[in-house]
Amino acid sequence: MKFLDLCKVYIRSGAGGGGCVSFRREKYIEYGGPDGGDGGGGGSVWAEAVDGLNTLIDFRYQQHFFAKNGQPGMGKQRTGKDGEDIVLRVPVGTEILDEDQETVLVDMTELGQRVELARGGNGGWGNLHFKSATNQAPRRSNPGQDGVERTLWLRLKLIADVGLLGLPNAGKSTFLAATSNARPKIADYPFTTLHPNLGVVGVDNTEFVVADIPGLIEGASEGRGLGDLFLGHVERCAVLLHLVDGTSETIAEDYQTIITELEAYGGDLADKPRVTVLNKIDALDEEERAEACKELEKASGGAVMQMSGVAREGVTEVLRTLRGQINDDRLRHKPVEDVEPWQP
Numbered sequence: 001m002k003f004l005d006l007c008k009v010y011i012r013s014g015a016g017g018g019g020c021v022s023f024r025r026e027k028y029i030e031y032g033g034p035d036g037g038d039g040g041g042g043g044s045v046w047a048e049a050v051d052g053l054n055t056l057i058d059f060r061y062q063q064h065f066f067a068k069n070g071q072p073g074m075g076k077q078r079t080g081k082d083g084e085d086i087v088l089r090v091p092v093g094t095e096i097l098d099e100d101q102e103t104v105l106v107d108m109t110e111l112g113q114r115v116e117l118a119r120g121g122n123g124g125w126g127n128l129h130f131k132s133a134t135n136q137a138p139r140r141s142n143p144g145q146d147g148v149e150r151t152l153w154l155r156l157k158l159i160a161d162v163g164l165l166g167l168p169n170a171g172k173s174t175f176l177a178a179t180s181n182a183r184p185k186i187a188d189y190p191f192t193t194l195h196p197n198l199g200v201v202g203v204d205n206t207e208f209v210v211a212d213i214p215g216l217i218e219g220a221s222e223g224r225g226l227g228d229l230f231l232g233h234v235e236r237c238a239v240l241l242h243l244v245d246g247t248s249e250t251i252a253e254d255y256q257t258i259i260t261e262l263e264a265y266g267g268d269l270a271d272k273p274r275v276t277v278l279n280k281i282d283a284l285d286e287e288e289r290a291e292a293c294k295e296l297e298k299a300s301g302g303a304v305m306q307m308s309g310v311a312r313e314g315v316t317e318v319l320r321t322l323r324g325q326i327n328d329d330r331l332r333h334k335p336v337e338d339v340e341p342w343q344p
Contacts, residue, residue, distance in 0.1 A: 003055050003057070003195035003196065004055050004056045004057045004059070004060055004156075005055070005056060005155065005156040005157075005196075005230075005232075005233070006056070006153065006154070006155050006156070007056045007059040007060060007063070007153070007154050008063065008151065008152070008153055008154075009059055009063050009064075009065060009088070009151075009152050009153075009154060010063055010064045010065070010149075010150075010151055010152075011045045011064075011065045011066070011088075011117055011118050011149070011150050011151075011152060012045070012065075012066045012067065012118065012147050012148070012149040012150075013042055013043060013044050013045050013067050013118035013119055013120045013121065013147040013148045013149075014041075014042025014043040014044075014066075014067040014068045014069040014070060014083035014120045014121065014147050015042045015069045015070065015120075015121045015144050015145065015146050015147045016039050016040065016041050016042045016069075016070045016120065016121035016122045016123040016124060016144030016145045016146075017039025017040045017041075017042075017069065017070035017071045017072040017073060017080035017123045017124065017144045018039045018072045018073070018123075018124045018141065018142070018143045018144045019036060019037070019038055019039050019072070019073045019123070019124035019125045019126035019127070019129070019141030019142050019143070019144075020036035020037050020038075020039075020072060020073035020074050020075060020078075020126040020127070020141060021034075021036045021126065021127045021139055021140070021141045022034065022035050022036035022037075022074070022075035022076075022126070022127065023035065023036075023137070024076075033131065033136065033137070034126075034127040034128045034130075034131050034137060034138055035075055035076055035077045035128055036073055036074075036075060036077075036126030036127040036128050036141060037073035037074050037075070037076075037077050037078040037079045037080065037126045037128065038073045038079050038080070038123050038124065038125050038126050038128075038129060039070055039071065039072045039073045039079075039080045039123030039124045039125075039126075039144045040070030040071045040072075040073075040079060040080035040081045040082040040083065040123045041070045041082045041083065041120050041121065041122055041123050042067060042068070042069050042070045042082075042083045042120030042121040042122075042123075042144070042145070042147050043067030043068045043069075043070075043082070043083030043084045043085045043086060043120045044067060044085045044086075044116055044117075044118060044119050044120040045065060045067050045085070045086050045087075045088070045116070045117045045118040046085055046086070046087045046088065046114055046115065046116055046117065047087070047088045047090055047094075047096060047106070047108065047114070047115050047117055048087050048088070048089055048090070048112070048113070048114045049090055049091070049092045049093075049094065049108040049109075049110060049111055049112060049113045049114075050089045050090070050091070050092075050111070050112075051092070051111055053089070053090070053091035053092075054091050054156075054158065054198065055091065055156070056090070056091070056094070056154055056156050058089075059088075059154060065086050065088060066086070067083055067084065067085060067086045067118075067120060067147070068083035068084045068086075069083050069144075069147070070082055070083045070120070070121070070123050070144060071083075072124075072144070073123070073124070073126040073141070077128055079123070080123060082120075082123075083120055085120075088117070088154075090108055090154060090156075091108075091156055092108060092109065092110070092111050092113075092159055093108065093109060093156060093157045093158055093159040093236065094107075094108045094154055094155065094156050094157075095107050095108070095154070095155045095156075095157060096108070096115075096117070096152055096153075096154060097152065097153040097154075097155060098152065098153075099150070099151045099152070099153070101153050105117075105152070109159070109236075117150065117152065118147070118148040118149075118150055119148060120147060121144055121145030121146050121147050121148075122144070122145045123144050123145075124141060124142035124143045124144045124145075125141060125142045126141050127139060127140060127141050155232070156233075157232045157233055157235055157236055158196055158198060158211050158233040158236075159209070159236055160198060160209040160210060160211035160233070160234070160236065160237050161208040161209050161210070161237060161238050161239070161326050161330050161331075162201075162208060162209070162210045162211070162237055162238070162239055162240070162241055162322050162326070163210075163211050163213065163233070163234025163237035163239075163240045163241065164176065164210065164211065164212045164213065164234075164240075164241050164243065165213075165216070165234070165240050165241065165242045165243070165258055165262075165274075166215060166216075166242060166243040166244065166245075166258065166279075167215050167216065167217065167244075167245065167254050167257065167258065168190030168191050168192075168214075168215030168217065169188070169189070169190050169192075169215070169245065170215060170243040170244060170245045170254075170279060171243050171245065171279040171280055171309050171310075172193070172212050172213075172215070172243055173185065173186050173192060173193050173197070173212055174186055174309040174310060175212075175241075175243065175279070175307075175309040175315070176197060176199045176210055176212045177199075177309075178309045178310070178312060178315060179199065179201045179210070179315060179319060180199030180200055180201050180210065181199065181200070182197055182198065182199030182200075182212075184197040184212060190215065191214060191215065193212060193213070193214045193215065194214060195214070195230075196211055196212060196213045196214075196230055196233045197211070197212040198210070198211055198212075199212070201319060203316065203319040203320055203323055204320065204323065206323060206331045207331070208322070208323065208326055208330065208331055210241075211233055211234055211237065213230040213231065213233055213234060214230055216228065216231075216257070216258055216261045217257070218257045218260075218261075220261045228261060228264075228265050231261075231262075231265050231269065234269070235267065235269060237272065238272075238273070238325060238326045238327065238330060239272065239273045239274070239275060239322055239325035239326060240269075240272050240273070240274045240275070241274075241275050241277065241318070241322060242255070242258060242274050242275065242276045242277065243277050243279045244276065244277070244278055244279060244296055245279060245280055246278045246279055246280045246281050246283070246284055246288075246289070246292045246306075247280050247283050247284070251278075251292055251295050251296050251299070252295055252296070252298070252299035255276070255296060255299045255300055256299060273325050275305065275318065275321055275322060275325065276296065276300045276302065276303075276304050276305070277304070277305045277306070277307050277314075277318055278292055278293055278296050278304055278305070278306045278307070279307055279308065279309065280308060280309075280310075281306045281307065281308050281313065281314070282308035282310055282311040282313060289306060293306060305317065305318055305321065
């Protein structure tokens with residue numbers, strides 16, 4: 001399944017049916033009177049956050065969503081049938097923006113959240129509605145109300161607890177594969193990851209979601225490389241895991257490059273809690289590790305952890321540190337099973 005996180009849709013709610021002008025024509029009834037029914041209401045367009053989706057690829061193949069119109073009223077006091085609503089099923093974390101791509105209309109952050117995007121038009125009144133003591137044979141009716149037509153943008157921001165940051169080939173995908181059942185593409189060339197990946201990580205009977213995004217390079221905020229298009233997927237994270245390649249000859253510059261791009265992106269992304277980790281320490285001896293760690297601590301101005309995703313060295317300690325930065329209401333606790341002792 002292909003990944004798509006931005007798409008354009010065209011929606012239109014249904015128009016209401018017109019009212020009917022009709023009079024009773026029944027045998028043995030001398031004064032029949034008006035009996036025109038009202039028109040039915042038009043269908044509305046809704047958006048609903050559903051489970052089991054993590055991409056907007058369905059909207060690549062269908063972009064137009066038009067609700068049904070209401071049926072007009074009929075004689076014998078019959079009201080027209082209402083038009084059927086239409087529902088856009090979107091992943092949790094989808095933002096719905098206006099045509100200008102800046103105004104956020106609604107943020108679908110909860111499972112089952114439902115919002116009306118375009119309300120259907122009201123049905124018109126039939127001449128039965130205008131009957132009165134002084135107007136016993138009205139010959140007027142109202143037309144149905146027109147529907148609403150809009151152009152909207154859907155932008156997906158994945159719901160995750162931890163976001164992975166780093167230059168290309170910093171070991172982000174290797175870390176995700178080593179700690180979860182996710183199987184991202186791993187290779188020895190930059191930009192192996194072309195779209196975000198999610199993985200569920202478990203430590204100490206708790207689980208949380210980790211998001212791996214394509215690597216950033218210098219000038220990503222200006223569109224270099226894959227740009228900062230995917231940074232929106234870590235905006236909702238509680239903590240960021242910044243991986244720095246320990247085998248690099250420019251560790252301090254590599255660290256500062258990511259920080260500069262976070263600040264250029266804007267928002268509160270640069271102010272989120274970060275855990276800085278020196279990765280790929282399995283390729284370094286003790287002296288090289290100490291020197292690289294000291295250089296990274298000087299650049300970051302804080303504590304630095306050491307880890308190797310390939311050798312699984314220091315991975316558990318990093319996971320526990322991340323778990324401590326996540327609120328309990330976001331964690332998923334594994335049920336503790338009561339295992340009875342075996343008896344012969």
